[in-house]
Amino acid sequence: MLLGDVSETYTDLVTTVFSSTIAAKAWLASAALLLALVQVTTAARIYGRVSFLPERGPAISRVHRWSGRVAFLLTLPVFFHCVTILGFQTPDTRVALHSLVGTFFYGVFAAKVLIVRDRSLPGWALPTAGLTLASILGALWLTSSLWYFTTVRFGL
Amino acid sequence: MGRGWIPVLVGAVVVVCTFALAQARVFEPSVPAAGAVAGGDVYRGETVFQRECAGCHGAGGKGGGVGPRLSGAGIDVATVTAAVQLGRGVMPAGLVSGRDEADVVAYVVSISTG
Numbered sequence: 001m002l003l004g005d006v007s008e009t010y011t012d013l014v015t016t017v018f019s020s021t022i023a024a025k026a027w028l029a030s031a032a033l034l035l036a037l038v039q040v041t042t043a044a045r046i047y048g049r050v051s052f053l054p055e056r057g058p059a060i061s062r063v064h065r066w067s068g069r070v071a072f073l074l075t076l077p078v079f080f081h082c083v084t085i086l087g088f089q090t091p092d093t094r095v096a097l098h099s100l101v102g103t104f105f106y107g108v109f110a111a112k113v114l115i116v117r118d119r120s121l122p123g124w125a126l127p128t129a130g131l132t133l134a135s136i137l138g139a140l141w142l143t144s145s146l147w148y149f150t151t152v153r154f155g156l
Numbered sequence: 157m158g159r160g161w162i163p164v165l166v167g168a169v170v171v172v173c174t175f176a177l178a179q180a181r182v183f184e185p186s187v188p189a190a191g192a193v194a195g196g197d198v199y200r201g202e203t204v205f206q207r208e209c210a211g212c213h214g215a216g217g218k219g220g221g222v223g224p225r226l227s228g229a230g231i232d233v234a235t236v237t238a239a240v241q242l243g244r245g246v247m248p249a250g251l252v253s254g255r256d257e258a259d260v261v262a263y264v265v266s267i268s269t270g
Contacts, residue, residue, distance in 0.1 A: 006183045015216040020206045022199075080183075083174060086199060087181035103175045111167030121160055129163070148203070 007085050014077070025078045026148040032078075033141045035071035036134045039064060043130055072109070075137075079106070098143040101136055108133045196255075201263025204256045209264075212247065217267045222246060231268040236261045 011021055018024035042064035045053040053060065082102060090096035112129040115121055205217070212223030219225030223246075240257055243249035252260050 010183070011216070015218070019210060019215040020202050022203055023206065083178045084181065084183040087184065088175065088178040091197070099178070103178065104171055106174055107167040107169075107171030110170045111163035114163035114166055118159065118163070121163075125160070125163075151203075 010080065010085070014081075021081055022148055025081055026145040028074045028078050029137075029141050029145045032071045032074040033137055033145075035067040035074070036137045038067040039071065039130065040134050042067065043127065047127065071137075075105070094143050094147060098140060101139045101143070105133075105136050105140065108136055196258035196260070196262025198259075198262045198266045201259035201261070201266075204252060204260040205263050208251050208256075209260065217264065226264055227267045229268045231264065233261060233265050236264045236268070 014021050014024045018027065041050065041053065042060050044050045045060050046064065088099045088103065090099065108129065112126070112133050115125050115129045205213075206215070209217070209223070210221075212221040213226050214220035214223075217226030217229075219227075237257075238244075239247065240252060240261060241249060
């Protein structure tokens with residue numbers, strides 16, 4: 001079956017690098033979350049909320065933009081596996097919460113991208129959208145990668 | 157309605173599309189469907205397999221350890237269940253049981269016959 005083959009091909013591709021598809025998602029999501037933290041920190045610097053980073057300027061803005069772009073790219077394989085292969089599931093609270101929150105991720109992302117480009121919006125719109133997006137990513141990580149690392153990978 | 161609603165509307169459309177895509181599961185493996193083998197969950201079985209079995213059978217059951225390659229080996233449910241419950245060669249009996257057993261059997265059959 002063609003559609004089944006896509007899933008197999010994806011799994012074969014991923015397991016050439018990672019031990020399993022779930023391990024791949026856990027590590028990619030962790031990297032994305034790390035970059036999201038960079039995003040939040042650099043945004044806070046740009047808004048003058050923190051002072052421990054170097055001066056405001058092009059460098060901070062560049063780090064902010066590129067951390068966002070790379071974080072977005074890292075989420076794409078996770079999206080592919082979660083949405084197109086696994087789908088929306090509710091077998092237990094963790095998975096149900098993960099499915100529900102995950103459904104909103106790219107919606108908030110799309111809204112944030114539009115807000116960035118619209119300078120007519122109130123000043124609070126962009127930080128609110130950014131923090132919401134980072135929070136959603138954090139919630140997704142807590143309900144998936146953290147579970148994976150604590151129950152499967154490292155058995156904490 | 158001001159322009160401020162545009163990001164919210166676009167975001168809402170993306171959320172609905174994501175949900176529809178997730179409901180469709182367009183690339184869900186057709187053989188066997190997740191959760192359809194012996195009452196086990198293939199996805200969860202993958203995590204059990206990695207924890208308990210991959211050390212000998214390799215990541216994804218592709219071999220490389222002391223255990224045989226399982227991926228593409230064409231093993232059926234009864235054979236996998238017997239191996240898990242009774243052991244086979246150097247593989248000890250009862251490595252997993254209960255829900256873990258059902259899940260890992262479903263996973264092994266999926267990579268074996270998929």
